[in-house]
Amino acid sequence: MPENDRDLTRRPDPDALLALAEKGSRGKLTVFLGAAPGVGKTYAMLTRARRLKEEGVDIVIGLVETHGRSETAALLQGLEVLPRREVSHGGRTLHEFDLDAALARRPRVIVVDELAHTNIGESRHPKRYQDIEELVDAGIDVLTAVNIQHLESLSDVVAQIAGVPVRERIPDTVLSRADDVLLVDLPPTELIERLKEGKVYLPENARRAVDRFFRLGNLTALRELALRRTADRVDDQMVDYLKQNAIEGPWAAGERLLVCVGPDRLSEKVVRTASRLASGLNADWIVVSIERADRDSADSQAMRQLDETFRLAEQLGAETRRVVGSDFVEEILKLARREHATQIVIGTRRQRFPLRLLRRSLPDALAERASGVGVHLVTDSGETPAALKPVRKRALPKGFGRALAIAAGTVISATVLGVLIESFIILQNISLLYLLAVLASATLAGYVAAIAAALFSVLAYNFFFIEPVGTFTVAEPHEVFALFVFLAAAFLAGGLASRIREQAKAARRRATATQALYDFSRKLSGTADVDDVLWATVTQIQATLRRNAVLLLPEGEDLVLKAAWPPDTELGVSDMTAARWSLEKKEPAGSDTDTLPTSPFQFRPLTSPHGVVGVCGFVQNAKPLEINEERALAAILDQTAIAVDRARLSRESLQQAAQLEGDKFRAALLSSLSHDLRTPLATITGAVTSLRELGARMTAESRDDLLKSIEEESDRLMRFVANLLDMTRIEAGAINAKRDWVDVADVIRSALERARKYFPDREFETSIAADLPLMRGDSVLLGQVLFNLLDNANRFGGEEPVSIYARKEGDEVVLSVTDLGRGIAPADLEHVFEKFFRKGKPDGRSLGTGLGLSIAKAFVEALGGQIKAESPAVKRRGTRISMRFPAAEADLSEKERG
Secondary structure (H helix, E strand, O other), rough: OOHHHHHOOOOOOOOHHHHHHHHHHHOOOOEEOOOOOOOOOOHHHHHHHHHHHHHHOEEEEEEEOOOOHHHHHHHHOEEOOOOOOOEEOEEEEEEEOOOOHHHHHHHEEEEEOOOOOOOOOOOOEEEEHHHHHHHHHHHOOOEEEEHHHHHHHHHHHHHHHHOOOOOOEHHHHHHHHOOOEEEEEEHHHHHHHHOOOOOOOOHHHHHHHHHHOOOOOHHHHHHHHHHHHHHHHHHHHHHHHHOOOOOOOOOOOOOEEEEEEEOOOOHHHHHHHHHHHHHHHOOEEEEEEEEEEOOOOOOOHOOOHHHHHHHHHHHHHOEEEEOOOOOOHHHHHHHHOOOOOOOOOOOOOOOOOOHHOOOOHHHHHHHOOOOOEEEEEOOOOOOOOHHHHOOOOOOOOOOOOHHHHHHHHHHHHHHHHHHHHHHHHHOOOOOOHHHHHHHHHHHHHHHHHHHHHHHHHHHHHHHHHOOOOOOOOOOHHHHEEEHHHEEEEHHHHHHHHHHHHHHHHHHHHHHHHHHHHHHHHHHOOOOHHHHHHHHHHHHHHHHHHHOOOEEEEEOOOOOEEEEEEEOOOOHHHHHHHHHHHHHHOOOEOOOOOOOEEEEEEEEEEEOOEEEEEEEEEOOOOOOOOOOHHHHHHHHHHHHHHHHHHHHHHHHHHHHHHHHHHHHEEEEEEEHHHHHHHHHHHHHHHHHHHHHHHHHHHOOOOHHHHHHHHHHHHHHHHHHHHHHHHHHHHHHHHOOOOOOOOOOOOHHHHHHHHHHHHHOOOOOEEEEOOOOOOOOOOOOHHHHHHHHHHHHHHHHHHHHHHHEEEEEOOOOOEEEEEEOOOOOOOOHHHHOOOOOOOOOOOOOOOOOOOHHHHHHHHHHHOOOOOOEEOOOOOOOOOOOOEEEEEEEEOOOOHHHOOO
């Protein structure tokens, strides 16, 4: 490859450069990582802080836990320590890190110990790592410390190693987003020795720790985890550096994991195992669950367990998907091909002997059909830590008593009916009544009722209808065979009927939800006003979730409550703080979240393709949202965001159109001013210059011609300025037409006299009807209209005479001005009365600036009349501007005429 071609291919990775640019606007996070307490994380962190202080860096201590270690406390001397925030909890006063004070102080570097600490009281965030993320987002460098056992993906491994569940955990993404991870290491033997010497805990606590957690095997395993995780972090940093600097390297970017989970406790272990595997392979990973299309998951504890698994996966950095299908293996492989997954991770449990004979497990079927994709099986360990033990399920399924009652009722009814029939006629197939009872039970109460009805039916059929009657014994062998066949048929029929019932129930619920969303989308599609969209949304949320809802939109620097249901809902200080957080960070906040969970509302951002357009809040009751409610809410919020964004874009489009129209107006005005002012001013200037320089040598006739030119052009300027003033009055709505009696013939004669004065070379013809009635109006405005039309005809009427007609048609007075010029194209007839319209050219039909006909139209409408332009289609010769005004209805007395 040529050298220049090679240089073109060796370009920095755009994603790596984007990540580097994003880090440039944030603070720097440095994590001191240790394998266990006592290895010296806080000591190393404070040593770094003192060195920065000596270098002149503005550094403060936000919070440090010394645990009574004198050498650690000595390092705090000379460093600025922020006061802690007092919090009342359980009748005691505790001291917590003051996040607001740190943000107000805004140092260059701050030290905040105990990264995995859980906050108490009404803190803005439930976890300290979230406080630190806010500090980093604010541009403050942070030094913090954490032990390896607090990582979410390793909590199950640590629980198995140490036998103690880890209660305080942080997502692995916190460590992966850190700018620097410094491993603070100490050999296990030295750590145990420090513990015995009382340098880690007090003597009594130290003895218990040595016996339980601080054993040599445990510390060695934890040290290995810390070393491996730090090595993985170093590898990630090296790969980022190579990509940012376009350095060719051997890194692999093709690994992609597809993790299959379900509504069980094993899925948590599968997710954590996949997280560790993805971290080791530096691979992206997707967590997916498959749901049956014919099952309804509403009100299911299993679905809530699946939601918890998904939240765990998202915390660990995975992408989550939900897929609906019937063939699980086919759906998993189809998604793996579509997402280019190279490995599939799935959990498996040991099946008991009868089940293994009846059916294959999902992992076995997947391993058999997968081709070219690795399959990792995560097994369920026999010993489960206390924190991971599954919740004890109820001994009986929901509605078990109702199902038994329905089964017993249908069987009793079938028995009574069978006995009544047997009293009249002996039938050999009376067992069909019991089959009908099984089907009815399955339809009314599901599969449990169908099984119970089948068993009850066998007993009742044997007791009442098989010889010997009244006992549960069977005399004939063929009756035994028929009994077993009936039982099998009852099981099959009941199962099919129950499955059809469940499918119909699921389809009915989905259809109801789909119809509600369809109606909501139609309502939004026909709504252009933002307020209508918001009120429709809060109403829909309240109807869907049965919870109070609010919607807030940003206005400048503030977030304003725009709609709420009920309408009198008010938001407190903590509610508004959570809403602003959701808007700024583009993530949920408030109740049942990691930010301000004390608020009764949970706020979610309304995200459109153009960013966050608002915030929706709803009351989070003690009962969390079910999966179907969650999906409906997500669909409502997506549609609302799009509708609000569409309304905003429509409003901006109108504003831009108005701005463009204004720019067009200004451009036309400037063009007209430059053209129509330049010509008369040039004539006046030339005439004045000639008179001043050559006046004494000019003849009287020549001087009169120049003075006449000055007079004519001055009149032209006056008409031009008058038109501008008239248009200003029109735009301001300041036209106040009088309602006097007007003699139209007099107005025509006055307009003609004025026109002959300005256009002495133009010939005018008039035709005024003898019976022309009076009209109500303003003679001044009507005279100005006629003069504008005569001026327009003079400019574009050619050499032929201009005609003025006045006549009565019905109860109207009709006036028209006709010229025999070139005429107007049919497509332009509707536009000649628009401002600055000149047939698309600077020299088209209109009065100079393009205002004459527009002013005429406004004046005519102010007088209560109508104006219209006509031009013959044949040869396009001549133009007629006609006006119609209501004629006066009352006769006038002689006094009124005088």
